[in-house]
Amino acid sequence: MIKKMFLVLAVLSFAELAFSATPQELLKGYEASSGKALPFRGEEFFNTKHGKEWSCASCHENPPNHDTKHIVTGKLIKSLSPNINPDRFVDQAKVEKWFKRNCNDVVGRECNAQEKADVLSWLITVK
Amino acid sequence: MNNYFLLFVTLLFTMPASAEKKTMPSDAPTAYETECASCHMAYPPGLLGRKNWQNIMSGLDKHFGTDASIDVKVQAEIRQWLNKHAATGNKYSAYAPDNRITKSRWFIHEHDDVGPNIWKRAGIKSPANCSACHMDATKGNFEDDNIRIPAK
Numbered sequence: 001m002i003k004k005m006f007l008v009l010a011v012l013s014f015a016e017l018a019f020s021a022t023p024q025e026l027l028k029g030y031e032a033s034s035g036k037a038l039p040f041r042g043e044e045f046f047n048t049k050h051g052k053e054w055s056c057a058s059c060h061e062n063p064p065n066h067d068t069k070h071i072v073t074g075k076l077i078k079s080l081s082p083n084i085n086p087d088r089f090v091d092q093a094k095v096e097k098w099f100k101r102n103c104n105d106v107v108g109r110e111c112n113a114q115e116k117a118d119v120l121s122w123l124i125t126v127k
Numbered sequence: 128m129n130n131y132f133l134l135f136v137t138l139l140f141t142m143p144a145s146a147e148k149k150t151m152p153s154d155a156p157t158a159y160e161t162e163c164a165s166c167h168m169a170y171p172p173g174l175l176g177r178k179n180w181q182n183i184m185s186g187l188d189k190h191f192g193t194d195a196s197i198d199v200k201v202q203a204e205i206r207q208w209l210n211k212h213a214a215t216g217n218k219y220s221a222y223a224p225d226n227r228i229t230k231s232r233w234f235i236h237e238h239d240d241v242g243p244n245i246w247k248r249a250g251i252k253s254p255a256n257c258s259a260c261h262m263d264a265t266k267g268n269f270e271d272d273n274i275r276i277p278a279k
Contacts, residue, residue: 072192073167074252074259097197104194 023082023089027120034114042122050107063126081126149173150267152212158201168258171267172212174228176220180209183226229254250277
């Protein structure tokens with residue numbers, strides 16, 4: 001019985017590992033499939049428009065170290081900085097989903113690993 | 128007997144119009160909150176008819192100017208739930224142009240006393256921001272005595 005419980009616990013903690021991550025781990029992953037991240041390049045990318053109506057900062061503001069409001073709907077957006085909001089960049093699927101959606105809105109395409117690495121490396125420094 | 132009948136009739140006529148399923152159903156999938164309500168309020172499904180909701184769920188990659196695409200399985204789950212609770216009564220199920228709640232006939236009618244200068248206030252931002260004025264909008268309470276219009 002106890003053996004069984006341990007087995008269940010082991011499986012559960014493994015499942016947990018598969019989904020949760022730290023911002024630093026995610027950054028390493030993006031760097032592994034591109035090049036070294038440059039925070040200043042990420043900052044510039046975040047705060048500039050890319051041929052479309054919005055920049056990342058249109059909703060997240062600059063620096064994104066506080067709660068903001070969605071530029072269209074007015075809905076509350078919690079701070080994007082992982083230093084302020086520990087729920088940020090700890091779930092890879094969630095991070096990928098939002099990069100996809102928001103890059104399509106801001107850049108008109110999905111972001112590449114280098115762009116994600118740069119932006120994340122800057123966000124990690126935002127306090 | 129007669130008294131009971133009277134009571135029934137009185138109740139029938141004093142029941143608020145909101146009884147027409149505008150409230151938030153209790154069986155909302157958590158994904159409705161995490162996926163849909165991260166950008167805007169979780170709109171009670173009874174505010175639009177089936178056809179409108181189906182259109183919305185089929186075009187999430189181009190969702191009112193933004194990419195709101197979600198996982199296929201989650202999409203199916205939300206779609207099914209919206210289908211179950213979509214408006215059926217005449218008023219709310221009438222087809223809303225562009226699938227926008229704010230373009231539906233009932234919405235325009237209910238807000239015909241709200242001037243354009245009020246909609247533009249920073250505290251409101253958009254007619255889609257129900258909670259700006261309807262204090263308990265997320266619960267599906269849009270009653271007149273629950274409205275507070277921001278001064279700015």
